[in-house]
Amino acid sequence: MRRLFKKITKNSRSEEDGIFFDKLYKILGFKPTELKYYKKAFTHRSSNKLDEKGNPFNYERLEFLGDAMLGSVIAAHIYNEVPTGDEGYLTKMRSKIVSREHLNELGRDLNLIQFLESKVNPQHFGENIFGNIFEAFIGAIYLDKGFIYCEKFIHKKVIEPYVDIPKLEGKVISYKSLVIEWCQKEKKSFLFDIFEDNGMENQKYFGVKLVIDGKIIAKGRATSKKKAEEKAAQRAYFALQEKMDKKS
Known part of the structure; x- marks a missing residue:
């Protein structure tokens, strides 16, 4: 009986977490395990939150991690898709796919701003907030589920719907x-x-x-x-x- 009670307590969620879980599930396509990573991914520095060790609690470190995950998965995809591309070509193509403009578009399309916790009025944010939290979201997926899930999500949400090599070759990003x-x-x-x-x-x-x-x-x-x-x-x-x- 005691073990059963502990199990129920561990698996139970608040109503707020339940709603958050359901919305994440629809976006991810799989069940998130640790909600804490995703909550951090949507916490703006203006919230002034600290973790248990007194360190700032916001999405910026996850943004760094997500940027690295995106870059590696995209780089591997282009490398495999264009076997004749030299280093300069591959670098340029990766830059087009992970451009700030494109990341902002991805963040907007997924409506990630709905989760953002901030003391700043949303109207005062620049366009880059969408791309920033998208990268943080990728970082959260990696910490929660590992590289394979992270890679699959990037392929499904970024590469399959948006990456068209011939079109990108003619696209000017700067x-x-x-x-x-x-x-x-x-x-x-x-x-x-x-x-x-x-x-x-x-x-x-x-x-x-x-x-x-x-x-x-x-x-x-x-x-x-x-x-x-x-x-x-x-x-x-x-x-x-x-x-x-x-x-x-």
Whole structure:
């Protein structure tokens, strides 16, 4: 009787954990064993939680682990699928698949934000929060179920629905890198001239002028310097596409 009571106590869950378990099961396709890993994967640093040893309790370490798991599984897949690809090709293709933009898309598609515990208003998060918790989620799967389950999940949720090698070969993930590479190859001087551009709006904006060989080729405006540079580079690429494609 005593043993039976212990068993029931161990296997019982709170109603909240039961709901969390059911939602995870639908996303994972298999039953999670240790919910603590997944709870950590959805805990933002603003929650100011500490573990039993007094260490910060949030998803950031799991994000690091998940990034490594994703990279290794994706790298193995590309290596096997493209036996003629050299190191540079394989690296570029892996970068396209695990790009921040793509990871954000995956996190949004799985609606992982529904689980996030944070003291920050969700409207104040940038787009990268979706990719961050997706990577943390992968890390949680690895700790909970091991590499084989983790690999199967990545194949089912990332590789099968999203990875199309021929399409990815033509996909540009960074126009800025493309423009810089072209300028360096053609021995052209270039400068991303950044300035603050608030206009009449409350939110801070940045403007960028992309100057090549002393001539302004394109401009970009966005809420961060990085995004503004990328926007200017994208416009420059389309303006110079014919010249760049001839030399590529």
